[in-house]
Amino acid sequence: MVRRGTGRGSAWSKWGRGVLWLVLLVLLAALSVVWWVRVTSLPQETGTLELLGVRGEVTVTRDQWGVPHIRAPSDEDAVFALGFVHWQDRAWQMDFQRRVVQGRLSEVLGEAALGQDRFLRTWGFQRAAGSVLPELSAQSRALVRAYTAGVNAAMRRGKVAPEFRILGYTPEAWTEVDSVSWSKLMAYDLGGNMDDEVLNTRVVARLGQPGLNEVTAPYPAGAPTILSADELPATGAVPAPLPDTAALPAATVQALQAHLQAARELRLHRVPGKGSNDWVIGGSRTASGKPILADDPHLALTSPMLWYLADLQGPTLKAIGASIPGLPAIVIGRNERVAWGVTNVNPDVQDLYIEPATATLTERTETIRVKGGADLQLTVRESRHGPIVSDAGAAAVGPRVALQWTALQPGDTTMDAFLGLNYAQNWTDFTRALQRYVAPSQNFVYADVDGNTGYYAPGRVPVREGWDGSLPVSGDGSREWQGYIPFGALPHTYNPADGLVVTANNRVVPDGYPYALSNPRNWAEPYRAERITQLLEARPTGVTVEDVKAVQLDTVSLVWRDMKEALLAARPEDDLSRRALEVLRGWDGDERAGAVAPTIFEAWLMALQGMARDELGDDTTLNSLSALRQLQTNGELCRDEARKLQNCAAFLSASLKTAVDDLSARLGSDPQRWTYGRLHQVASNHRAFGNVEALAWLFNHRAPTHGGTNTVNVARPEAGTFRQTHGPSYRQIVDLGNLNRSIFIGSLGQDGNPLGAHVSDQQKKWVAGEYLPMSTDPADWGQTRRLTLTPGLQPGQ
Structure with a gap:
């Protein structure tokens, strides 16, 4: 049934x-x-397009990683095509970046972005960008014009990035000012002296002048400098000037801190351990007999990534490397004869001036449109030194503090310099291009196919007489810049005798240089430079590209080497601290994702770096060198009355317990399960949607990573999250003995569209220490897609 x-x-x-x-x-x-x-939203990558603005037939061949190889009958057409593919693949990034420069984020993001817009409008980044174009050479103007036309040609294709749909707006036409504007924000991102002056003001108010060297330790004597004494001009040393200050009320300092908070929200601020590495090895040291040049700039790791890999080949423009969407040049890379790399010099090019009551100020009113809200009228005031940054358009708080900065001054021809590098055929061309360089000052390393190597640190660096720029000064005329260091006197060397130049944001010159590039506390800690030099000098001859890769990817911590004795002397307060300390005793200092010791060490280091917070506030982080000096000298910063810690021995034990308790809460009570990669992951987050829970999964990208604080492969974990938010945003190694055997890699992928095929396909290789061929030979490109651009008819033709 x-x-x-x-x-x-x-x-x-x-x-x-x-x-x-x-x-x-x-x-x-x-x-x-x-x-x-x-x-x-996804771009057309095959077939033929008729476009207004292109004058001849151009082919854009995307390789298996989405890198475009552009072949054009004129240099202008090559740059037109670069603008075209930039907008195709990174439209949202480009529009967001120009909105940052313009201070127009609130128009699309709403009231939450108002603080950032106030900061950006007050500093006047867009006004400074607008002054660039008239200063550029005719050739640069023509290339900027062609690039702008290429961007607009892509925009007219009607493909719309998902971000524009989500936020409900249509981007405006691209302008020539937009094509140079992002360089101003790069100058700020690689600056940061104002942050130092604000911190130093707080330090002096709380700890006196001696506190400056306690909170930020001076560069150690005997640590590596980029140039040696025999590479300096034959002049006597200039005595280091003492810090000089006019006091600021606490309310004004707080106003300045609040103003700078907007830059932090934009991820444009100085981060401990943020920096870059580059070096060049002469042919006498290499297996091929020709130079090898390496570079890896350490910047914010975002989604999409900052860089866009590209290969441009016109009649005379033949460059391949890393471009930045929005800028019409290869910023780091090589052409058919010359290779170059950059790291940040970080000279002191910003000063805060406390203007007297009688100072003449000019005013302008700017309108900030706010999505979903009323327009805001912002009054921006300026003195002869620059914008008043102590009020940021709000009610004045105490003295009026102005900012003077080289990047806000007229006459910026930096774009001429970068475009000139793309064309350089030799050292003479290279240095002639760098004479046009203004900001941000960079350590440029150089190599050519003839076997020559070199180094130059161009840019406007102010000359100060009798004061060192580390603290705010009076604007009464007694502390003015006395011009800039002459180009010929800026640090440089050509074909150095030892065949090696290493830069890692470390001190540029030893005592004896006739100018002050910065104050003694302004340089990055020497650990990366020391480790790179140590590894390269261990092999004085026969160096290969594979050897250089190993150096670029090195994750051994010299911070641990220096701190080991002090840390292992700690007296554990409980069993968990004891077990953690035992893990560290046998550690070799290599910070790998699968190991436990790096987790404990970095967590402990974070706790140690917070030792000045009871004196200076929760936003104060010591660098590792300063924390070590406190431990070695039983410094006053170890004392913490609230926690009843009277000396560094007590602080050391307490900080270890703080670290292991935190790790136990995150990862469980068994230290053997505290593997580094469980916490330490690269966080390439989207600028707008990175913290929007409903969208973050689509736009953000995570992966466990190796490295740590001040390793060569730098990967400092962020305090509180352990995420890696800054690091090698791009890597390149150029073999001047065989240019097409050169290699490069970005941190994420070519596509900005989250639905694109190449949105993150480089990240796995980047984490694993693999590279792409930096080759102009089609045989190295793998499977390709070809798009042909041809001239379209003008309306009415």
Whole structure:
């Protein structure tokens, strides 16, 4: 006998089928939306397009990683095509970056971005960018014009990045000012002296002048400098000037701190351990007999990544390397004869002036449009030194503090310099291009196919007489810049005798240099430079590209080497601290994702770096060198009355317990399970949606990473999260003996669109220490897609 379903069973069956159909309909709708977004947002990469603005037939061949190889009959057409593919692949990034420069984020992000817009408008980044174009050479203007036309040609294709749909706006046409504007924000991102002056003001108020060297330790005597004494001009040393200050009320200091908070929200601020490495090895040291040049700039790791790999080949413009969407040049890379790399010099090019009550100020009113809210009228005041940054358009708080900065001054021809590097054929061309360089001052390393190597640190660096720029000074005229260091006197060397130049944001010159590039506390700690030099000098001859890769990817911590004795002397307060300390005793200092010791060490270091917070506030982080000096000298910063810690021995034990308690809460009570990669992961987050829970999964990218604080492969974990938010944003190694055997890699991928095929395909290789071929030979490109651009008719033709 067959049982028939009961009425209830039939009802449930019908309900279940209904739910199934509903799920299928929702899934079908979602797939339809994804298909529609892909069709309307992903660029055309094959076939032929007729475009206004291009003058000859251009081919854009994207290789298997999405890197475009552009072949054009004129240099202008090559740069036109660069603008075209930049907008195709990174439209949102480009629009966001120009909105940052313009201070127009609130228009699309709402009231939450008002503080950032106030900061950006007050500093006047867009006004400074607008003054650039008239200063550029005719050749640069022509290339900027061509690039701008290429961007607009891509925009007219009607493909819309998902971010524009989500935020509900249409981007405006690109302008020539937009094509140079991002360089101003790069100058700020690689600056930061104002942050130092604000911190130093707080230090002096709380700890006196001696506190400056306690909170930020001076560069150690005997630590590596980029140039040696025999590479300096034959002049006597200039005595180091003493800090000089006019006091600021606490309320004014707080106003300045609040103003700088907007830069932190934009991820444009100095981060401990943030920096870059580059070096060049002469042919006498290499297996090929020709130079090898390496570079890896350490910047914020974002989604999409900052850099865009590209290969441009016109009649005379033949450059391949890393470009920045929005800028019409290869910023770091090589051409058919010359290679170059950059790291940040970080000279002191910003000063805060406390303007007297009688100082003449000018005013302008700017309107900030706010999505979903009323417009804001912002009054910006300026003195002869620069914008008043102590009020940021709000009610004045105490003295009026102005900012003087080289990047805000007229006559910025930095774009001429970068475009000139793309064309350079020899050292003479290279240095002639760098004479046009203004900001941000960079350590440029150089190599050419003839076997020559060199180094130059160009840019405007102010000359101060009798004061060192580390603290705010009076604007009464007694502390003015006395011009800039002459170009010929800036640090440089050509074909150094030892065949090696290493830069890692360390001190540039030893005592004896006739100018002050910065104050003694302004340099990065020497650990990366020391480790790179140590590894390269261990192999004085026969160096290969593979050897250089190993150096670039090195994760051995010299910070641990220096701190080991002090840390292992700690007296554990409990069993968990004791077990953690035992893990460290046998550690070799290599910070790998699968190891436990790096987790404990970095967590402990974070706790140690906070030792000045009871004196200076929760936003104060010592660098590792300063923390070590306190431990070695039983310094006053170890004392913490609230926690009843009277000396560094007590602080050391307490900080170890703080660290292990934190790790136990995050990872469980068994230290053997505290592997580094569980916490230490690269966080390439989206600028707008990175913290929006509903969208972050689509736009953000995570992966466990190796390295730590001040390792060569730098990967400092962020305090509180252990995320890696800064690091080698791009790596390149150029073999001047065989240019097409050169290699490069970005931190994420070419596509900005989260639905693109190349949105993150470089990240896995980047984490694993692998590279892409930096080659202009089609045989190295793998499977390709070719798009041909041809001239279109003007309206009415």
